[in-house]
Amino acid sequence: xxxxxxxxxxxxxxxxxxxxxxxxxxxxxxxxxxxxxxxxxxxxxxxxxxxxxxxxxxxxxxxxxxxxxxxxxxxxxxxxxxxxxxxxxxxxxxxxxxxxxxxxxxxxxxxxxxxxxxxxxxxxxxxxxxxxxxxxxxxxxxxxxxxxxxxxxxxxxxxxxxxxxxxxxxxxxxxxxxxxxxxxxxxxxxxxxxxxxxxxxxxxxxxxxxxxxxxxxxxxxxxxxxxxxxxxxxxxxxxxxxxxxxxxxxxxxxxxxxxxxxxxxxxxxxxxxxxxxxxxxxxxxxxxxxxxxxxxxxxxxxxxxxxxxxxxxxxxxxxxxxxxxxxxxxxxxxxxxxxxxxxxxxxxxxxxxxxxxxxxxxxxxxxxxxxxxxxxxxxxxxx
Amino acid sequence: xxxxxxxxxxxxxxxxxxxxxxxxxxxxxxxxxxxxxxxxxxxxxxxxxxxxxxxxxxxxxxxxxxxxxxxxxxxxxxxxxxxxxxxxxxxxxxxxxxxxxxxxxxxxxxxxxxxxxxxxxxxxxxxxxxxxxxxxxxxxxxxxxxxxxxxxxxxxxxxxxxxxxxxxxxxxxxxxxxxxxxxxxxxxxxxxxxxxxxxxxxxxxxxxxxxxxxxxxxxxxxxxxxxxxxxxxxxxxxxxxxxxxxxxxxxxxxxxxxxxxx
Numbered sequence: 001x002x003x004x005x006x007x008x009x010x011x012x013x014x015x016x017x018x019x020x021x022x023x024x025x026x027x028x029x030x031x032x033x034x035x036x037x038x039x040x041x042x043x044x045x046x047x048x049x050x051x052x053x054x055x056x057x058x059x060x061x062x063x064x065x066x067x068x069x070x071x072x073x074x075x076x077x078x079x080x081x082x083x084x085x086x087x088x089x090x091x092x093x094x095x096x097x098x099x100x101x102x103x104x105x106x107x108x109x110x111x112x113x114x115x116x117x118x119x120x121x122x123x124x125x126x127x128x129x130x131x132x133x134x135x136x137x138x139x140x141x142x143x144x145x146x147x148x149x150x151x152x153x154x155x156x157x158x159x160x161x162x163x164x165x166x167x168x169x170x171x172x173x174x175x176x177x178x179x180x181x182x183x184x185x186x187x188x189x190x191x192x193x194x195x196x197x198x199x200x201x202x203x204x205x206x207x208x209x210x211x212x213x214x215x216x217x218x219x220x221x222x223x224x225x226x227x228x229x230x231x232x233x234x235x236x237x238x239x240x241x242x243x244x245x246x247x248x249x250x251x252x253x254x255x256x257x258x259x260x261x262x263x264x265x266x267x268x269x270x271x272x273x274x275x276x277x278x279x280x281x282x283x284x285x286x287x288x289x290x291x292x293x294x295x296x297x298x299x300x301x302x303x304x305x306x307x308x309x310x311x312x313x314x315x316x317x318x319x320x321x322x323x324x325x326x327x328x329x330x331x332x333x334x335x336x337x338x339x340x341x342x343x344x345x346x347x348x349x350x351x352x353x354x355x356x357x358x359x360x361x362x363x364x365x366x367x368x369x370x371x372x373x374x375x376x377x378x379x380x381x382x383x
Numbered sequence: 384x385x386x387x388x389x390x391x392x393x394x395x396x397x398x399x400x401x402x403x404x405x406x407x408x409x410x411x412x413x414x415x416x417x418x419x420x421x422x423x424x425x426x427x428x429x430x431x432x433x434x435x436x437x438x439x440x441x442x443x444x445x446x447x448x449x450x451x452x453x454x455x456x457x458x459x460x461x462x463x464x465x466x467x468x469x470x471x472x473x474x475x476x477x478x479x480x481x482x483x484x485x486x487x488x489x490x491x492x493x494x495x496x497x498x499x500x501x502x503x504x505x506x507x508x509x510x511x512x513x514x515x516x517x518x519x520x521x522x523x524x525x526x527x528x529x530x531x532x533x534x535x536x537x538x539x540x541x542x543x544x545x546x547x548x549x550x551x552x553x554x555x556x557x558x559x560x561x562x563x564x565x566x567x568x569x570x571x572x573x574x575x576x577x578x579x580x581x582x583x584x585x586x587x588x589x590x591x592x593x594x595x596x597x598x599x600x601x602x603x604x605x606x607x608x609x610x611x612x613x614x615x616x617x618x619x620x621x622x623x624x625x626x627x628x629x630x631x632x633x634x635x636x637x638x639x640x641x642x643x644x645x
Contacts, residue, residue, distance in 0.1 A: 027493055027503075027542055034499075062542040063574065067506045092575055099573040103509030347523030348477035 004028060005059045009036040016050035022057030025065030033065060037072040047073060053081055055089055066100035075101055143340045150262045165268035173234040174276025178283060185225050185284040189291025192216055197299050206300050210310045213292030218319040222285035224371055227330035230277060231363035235338035238269055239359035242342025243352040270335045277331035278324055285323060322383055329370055334363045387412040387545060387577050388433060393442035395428055402428050404601040415571055415578040417588045420598035426581040430547055434466055464492060467538030471549045473530040475522040481533045482518035488540045507536040512566060528559035548580040552587050564590050585632035
């Protein structure tokens with residue numbers, strides 16, 4: 001590469017003045033170029049209409065050099081200078097100057113990036129978040145209504161049931177999640193039993209470990225853990241699937257072909273999870289209690305037969321039904337949130353990521369909220 | 384005129400499929416060179432080999448007299464900054480606005496402040512004919528033609544000496560394509576660029592190319608002015624330039640230039 005020459009500007013004030021440019025006026029020397037030009041800003045009277053400009057010493061000039069020259073000396077001055085018949089500038093440089101000038105005229109330098117103001121921006125973002133939240137809740141309710149109406153319509157037309165899609169999602173969201181759900185609830189079951197063992201032994205109430213494990217798993221931990229695992233595992237998958245279809249215009253293609261995206265994409269996922277989550281909940285309860293049985297046997301000398309007979313005599317069946325009853329509600333809200341977030345994806349890869357995160361966070365949040373509502377209702381009803 | 388890019392004995396191979404064998408090519412300083420060839424003849428692979436995105440099996444590639452591969456990383460980066468690449472789909476970063484896309488290389492390589500980089504970016508966007516309000520948009524909100532222009536502005540951000548264009552007019556409507564051709568011609572004349580272009584667009588080839596390189600049979604079959612290339616006896620070249628589309632483009636071009644003479 002040819003060697004570089006530092007840019008320089010000599011300002012002469014003799015007569016109407018002369019500006020003599022030399023060196024490389026290029027992007028590489030951006031700061032030096034700016035520095036050379038500062039006297040022109042500080043002393044505005046340095047340039048008059050008759051000021052001579054000498055570019056013959058310039059070794060290199062690029063678009064950025066041109067931009068700085070035009071910004072500091074003024075377009076009018078250059079126009080006048082270029083209009084004079086002169087051989088002090090090569091044709092290529094004349095073209096370059098004119099091109100940058102017209103580019104700057106198109107995109108004047110008004111639109112600088114907005115300055116951020118701490119307080120007002122903070123308030124604005126809070127307001128924006130809140131209005132987004134309310135808009136989002138309305139959207140979610142509208143989406144639930146839409147899905148239910150499509151579900152009702154499809155219900156009476158067995159031809160339009162998407163059996164293949166249903167079973168594919170049942171396998172992905174249900175069957176493939178069995179090992180992780182079973183393992184995690186088994187471990188939590190063991191932990192709860194340990195907790196019972198350490199605390200209850202002090203009161204000589206060892207046997208109540210059975211109640212602790214079975215009550216908590218039948219009523220709360222079974223359904224809640226299964227739902228949270230599914231919210232993390234399946235909600236993200238649903239959002240990413242629908243979102244990437246959306247960003248590749250596949251959803252638009254579905255609509256243009258006269259098909260219903262809700263019927264094709266949402267209903268099979270909804271039905272699959274409505275079946276899968278109760279099954280997973282049942283597995284979670286059983287495997288949690290199994291963890292409890294093992295710990296009780298190992299540390300508390302409660303044999304498995306004794307554990308099961310206490311379970312049978314003292315823990316009512318209705319606890320099991322309360323737990324199972326929550327599962328379809330959890331499944332429903334998880335599918336609704338994840339599919340809606342998928343449909344909200346717009347174009348970019350980043351948007352898919354954002355909505356997938358939102359989908360998981362909202363699903364887990366709503367699962368816990370619904371669980372809390374159930375707890376209050378059941379307590380009031382004495383179930 | 385001296386060669387700004389020299390490709391010598393290039394050999395590219397993927398598995399057992401040989402793409403280039405003993406390929407020689409010269410790109411002259413200041414010219415617009417169009418590379419044409421059938422699908423799968425390795426036009427894009429050639430472009431990727433020259434800019435260093437693809438490691439050739441053997442052969443030498445000199446850019447501005449320097450080989451890219453053996454250079455230490457700092458000098459390689461400096462040499463790469465002399466190259467601007469316009470990818471076929473634009474490859475704008477989707478998480479940045481158009482102005483930020485153009486400002487990124489200025490911030491990373493030239494240490495400009497954000498404000499300075501933004502002003503330079505706006506100038507570059509003006510250079511490629513994008514309106515001011517496009518600067519704050521995200522790539523997802525732009526039309527195909529605007530994406531190409533924005534990507535061109537990013538390719539020009541560091542004032543490169545060589546511009547690589549991969550199918551610059553593919554997917555554009557004929558009017559936008561013609562405008563884009565003129566834009567490249569104007570920028571080449573004003574900025575003194577050398578342009579290496581892979582294209583299928585016969586109108587582009589006739590309108591703005593100085594020379595054509597035809598890739599066929601794993602090498603550059605012929606590399607010359609368009610009238611000389613079109614006269615080559617190779618059957619593929621004959622079919623390409625004298626098929627219905629080739630003739631139409633040629634007629635348009637001769638009608639245009641005779642109109643300009645009057």
